[in-house]
Amino acid sequence: MHSTLQKxxxxxxKQTKADLVIKNGKxxxxxxxxxxxxxxxxxxGMIVGIGRYEGKETIDAEGRYICPGLIDGHVHIESSMVPPSEFTRVVLPHGVTTVIADPHEIANVAGIRGIQFMLDDAKQTPLDVYIMLPSCVPAASxxxxxxxxxxxxxxxxxxxxRVLGLAEVMDYPSLREQHPSMLDKLALAANANRLIDGHLAGLDADAVNVYRSARIHTDHECVTADEALERIRRGMYVLIRQGSVAKDLEKLLPAVHEHNARRFLFCTDDKHLDDLWFEGSVDHNVRLAIRAGLDPLLSIQMATLNAAECYRLPTKGAVAPGYDADFLFVEDLETLKITHVFKQGAIVAEHGRATFSFHPASSETEPKLLQSIRCRPVTEADLRIPMTKGNKANVMEIIPNHLHTNHLVTExxxxxxxxxxSVERDLLKLVVVERHRGLGIGLGIVRGFGFQAGVVASSIAHDSHHIIAAGTNDRDLVVAIEQLRRQHGGLAVVKDGTVLASLPLEIGGLMTRKDYTEVLNGLKQIDKALEAIGACGSFNPxxxxSFLALPVIPELKLTDQGLFDVKRWEWIPIEAW
Incomplete structure (x- = not known):
């Protein structure tokens, strides 16, 4: 029997017929x-030639373009609220055949059990799911x-x-001060000749020097073209992110030109299921880039070859001999309208629908993953914010469609x-309830949501994933937090003491075993409930x-221990004077 290589x-x-030949494609x-x-x-399953060939099977591309399968350079699959087996059904029709995933969301909840769950579940799918191991669990010491x-x-x-290296190093103080635990992880990756991703939110060029000296080679946190240029000048790859909240593409594209484009690729980072389904994954990034004036072939290269080279995937990212037969049929390059998706030479999606057989996430998921909400009941008395010195307070102001927040001092x-x-002043109460051991409750004040009534609550709170809630009154806050306790995590919207909508996320409080169509319907009900409390609709509340509890992104964040000033790297009181 001939070996695979011989075949x-x-x-x-042309000594034997190819398994498959695609004709009449561009x-x-x-x-x-x-x-x-x-x-x-x-x-x-591999492309072996371009020219004139005969195959055991022939497919007519009917004049369509044949593009490489797209690669998402950095994604937290958990943010889709479904595990890899269901995530695949959503992104493959959008032409994404490979993802570089960082499972640090589930790892922050369940440690190595969470990582292993993601690896095991991903095995069931035709999607290539490569893993960067979480470097900062917890996100900060x-x-x-x-x-x-x-x-x-x-x-x-x-x-x-499938493990390519170490995921986003976000604890910059530990890196800068050479904390032994951080050095151990960096050495682990370096000694194994694996890659290391960065996370340089709000950091200057001096910090880039520190990251590069630690052999950290990427950043997906740039929010300006100048930041992007600082990083590529020092040898980094820059991942241009367009997710559900962080939408950086338009601001970063001016940094891209023909001489430096090979150092740029695309990612989604965090994207909700409904946005993935209706808008797309990195195919959306490509379309936006083309619409903004970037050459279509360059845009496609950024989403394919660049990503493959960045993550040392030598058989991905191109339609050429020696490359995996992961490719798309596209009707035109301006709109990137995808009609067929091939994985290892087999059709896995057609006209927007997955066509492969699949197996849902195991019903035998570990109890530790299914019973991860362990906080005590919360009372209205627990939510009181004393003001003893006047009426001025340190307030977190959200910036729509950005991860950064502003630090305000206001009455x-x-x-x-x-x-x-105060609804009139758009000043709501923000609550973080520690949910892993029932330790404590952090309280703060937030501006920018614009709710006219009610409360939103979630067990998705990067990266420790405590229960986080924001709202107009304590009664609804208590009801919403209790709803999440009862349903083992997820999302809830409450008004006048009534739960208007909720979406249980029983796997670690982050994902559900439900079919993606059920999740889409649940999110639709959540959207209706958000309208009922007066959410403006210009951003996803x-x-x-979910990012207001992440104390590694400036300026002000709320943890279960209180209000945290990221720039000063210290907790501060709510009262200001």
């Missing part, structure tokens, strides 16, 4: 930025996450060929010696809420 060579040499060549013509020959992962905990995962309403939320 490929024989088909390439091949997008990402190496030379040209469109070429010729038959595409495939054997054993003082955080009360559900787990603490050391280099020793991570080391066994490097035996899995607030005070009633009976405590802060009173839940995704914005």
């Amino acid at each position: 490929k060579i024989a088909a390439a040499a 091949i997008v060549n990402v190496f030379t930025h040209e469109v070429i013509e010729g038959d595409l020959a495939i054997a054993e 003082f955080e009360h996450a559900g787990a603490v992962l050391t280099a020793a905990d991570l080391a066994p995962f490097f035996n899995d060929e 607030v309403d005070v009633r009976d010696g405590a802060f009173s939320p 839940f995704i914005t809420l």
Whole structure:
């Protein structure tokens, strides 16, 4: 019996028929930025030739473009609220055939069990899910996450060929001060010749020097073209992010030109299921880039070859001999309208629908993942914010469609010696309830949601994933938090003491075993409930809420231990004077 390699060579040499030949297609060549013509020959799941070929099976591309499968350079699958097996059904029809995933959301809840769950579930799918191991669990040394992962905990995962390296290093103080636990993780990756991702939110060029000296080679947190240029000048790759809350593409594209474009790629980072389904994954990034004036072939190269080279995937990212037969049929390059998606030479999606057979996430998921909400009941008395020195307060102001927040000092309403939320001033109460061990409750004041009534609450709160809630009154806050306790996590909207809508996320309080269509319907009900409390609709309140507890992104954030000034790297009181 011939070996697989012999079969490929024989088909390439036309000594035997290829398994599949694609005829009448226009091949997008990402190496030379040209469109070429010729038959595409495939054997054993690999492209073996471009030219004139005969195959055991023939498919007529009918004049469509043949593009490489798209690659999402950095994604937290958990943010879609479904596990990899269901996530695949949503992104494959959008032409995404490979993702570089960082499972640090589930790792912050369940440690190595969470990482293993993601790896095991991803095995069931035709999507190539590569993993970057979480480097900061917890995100900062003082955080009360559900787990603490050391280099020793991570080391066994490097035996899995799908593990490419160490994920976003976001604890810059530990990096800068050479904390032993951080050095151990960096050394683990370096000694295994694996990659290390960065996370340089709000950091200057001096910090880039620190990251590069630690052999950290990417950043997906740039929000200006100048920041992007600082990073690529020092040898980094920049991932241009367009997610559900962080939408940086328009601001970063001016940094891209023909001389430096090979250092840029696309990612989604965090994107909700409904946005993925209706808007798209990195295919949406490509369309936006083309619409903004970037050459279509360059845009496609950024979403394919650039990403593959960045993450050392030598058989991904191009339609050429020696590359995996992961490609798309596209009707035109301006709109990137995808009609067919191929994975290893087999059709896996057609006209926007997945066509492969799949297996849902295991019903035997570990109890630790299904019973992860362990906080005590909360009372209205627990939510009181005393104001003893006047009516000025340190207030977090959200910036719609951004992860950063502003730090305001402003006057607030005070009633009976405590802060009173104000719809007129758009000053709401913000609550973080520690949910892994039932430790404590953090309280703060937030501006920018614009709710006219009610409360939103979620167990998705990056990265420790405590329960986080924002609203106009204490009664609804208590009802919403209790709803999440009862349903083992998820989302809830409450008004006048009534739960208007909720979406249980029983896997770690982050994901559900439900079919993605059920989740889409649940999110539709959530959207209706948001309208009922007066949400403006110009940004997603839940995704914005989920980042208000992440103390590694400036300026002001709320943890279960209180209000945290990210720039000063210290807790501060709510009262200001």
